[in-house]
Amino acid sequence: MYKVFVKDIPIILSTKKNIGAQYTSIPLKLARFKKLIKKINKGKLLYVNLYHRNEEKLEKFLRKKLPVVEAAGGMVYNSKKEILFIYRKKRWDLPKGRIEKKESHEEAAIREVEEETGIKGLEIRKFLTTTYHVFKRGGKYKLKITYWYEMYSDFDGEFTPEKSEDITKVKWKNFEKSQKALRKSYENIKLLFPKEYLTTHPNDRVTEV
Template sequence: MYKVFVNDVPIILSTQKKVGTRYSSYAIKHVDFDKLIKDILDKKIHYVNLYHKKDEKLLHHLKKKMKVITAAGGMVFNPKKEILFIHRKGRWDLPKGKVDKGESLEDAAIREVWEETGVENLKIVRFIDTTYHILKRNGKYKLKETYWYEMFSDFEGELVPETSEDIKKVKWKNFEKSQKAIHKSYENIKLLFPSEYLIKHPKDRIV
């Protein structure tokens, strides 16, 4: 199963025709994707399941329906176990960006983190996961496929936000502050964090 986000609304890609009574299910091979996204953005549909009996065909059919933008980024830790965040468009995010032609995913991830934050001495620890979200560029919907890596850096210099990319702030955040930042982040970013970081904010609690 995969999750593909339109804003913060997840589209589930699964091998099951029915995943719950709240979900509208469509065969991924035949769905009108432009209309589906419009209905999601117009809040006519809130839960979507796109299905195919073969798991390996799910992303195949999705990628046939729109151009794919490949990106890479990092969740960077320092010796204090703080995590590197950027603040852009009113939300906390992790640094990432488009992979250049001929560039490896790992090299792109390191380059993008450095460009967006100024952090040097970056070393990749492990691959975390791949996230998917849909955006609109030049009037057409595109699928952004982002490869994420856990990184480490002992950099203690100045953090420099890449203002040309609308980044307003760059901050190292400890565990507690990371929890608060994640609450003000994106749903696809939340997928990258262990469960202990995802404690619900008091405003989310049902009284």
Template sequence: MYKVFVGDKPIILTTRVEQETNFKNYLLDTVNIGKVIKELNTTKLQEVRLIHKNDEKLLKKFLKKLPNVVAAGGKVFNAENDILFIYRNDKWDLPKGKIEGNETIEKTALREVMEETGVSGLEITKPLETTYHIFKRNGNHKLKITYWFEMKTTFTGNLYAQEDEGITKVEWLNEIKTQEALENSYANIKLLI
């Protein structure tokens, strides 16, 4: 099973057909993805489930439905176990960005965290869940695939918001502040925290 978010509403990729209540079932092979996105954005529907009989082909088939944008980012901890957050588009988020050239996904994650926040001395400690969300750019829907990594740093310098990327704040948040930030964040970020 996979979750692909349209705003905060999920498209569930699954092999199980269940009785519809606050969601609709569609066959993955024949679904009109534009119609599904519109339905999630304009109705009270809570989720959509796209069904396919082969679990191993669920994601592969879905990825062909929309142009893909590949990104990487980090859930960064400092020595006090605070988490590094950015504030962009009136929401709390984790630093991330698109792959450039032929860099590895790990190199992208490290570079993007550093560029967006000013934090250096980053070390990847483990991979995290990959997230998927649909966004609209220049009138077209695209699927963003974000590879996430848990990172640590002993950095204690000044934080710098990358303003040309729309970031207005960068902050280390403790456990209580993290929970408050998640009330104004994205579904994908809530999954990672």
């Protein structure tokens, strides 16, 4: 199964015709992808499932329908098990960026995290997941495919937010503060976190942390 986010609404691509009563299910061969994106952006569509019995066809479909931009990023931990967040355009996010030519996914992930935050001494621990989201650039829709890695650093110096990328804050966050930050984040970023990070007390207020 794939979740391709348009803003914070996922288009599901799966091998199953029925994944829930609220979903509009469309065979992959009949899907008009750009029309679906426009409907979601206009608030006319919230639940859609594109299906094909062959899972390999699903990502091939995505790569064929929109120009692809590949990126890489990191979920960085320190010795206190805090997670490194960036604050950009009034949302908490994780550092990531475009993969350059002749650059491996791992090399790009480390470079982008360093550039966006000023952190040093990064070590990749493992691959986490791949996320997909649609964005618009120059009047055209594009698909960003991001490869995420779990990283570690014992860096305790001053961060340098990359202002040219609209990053205004870089902070380590413990478990509780990470939970609050995720309430002002993106749905595709939440896919990287264990479920316990996504459960907060109903009386918690959403404030900038």
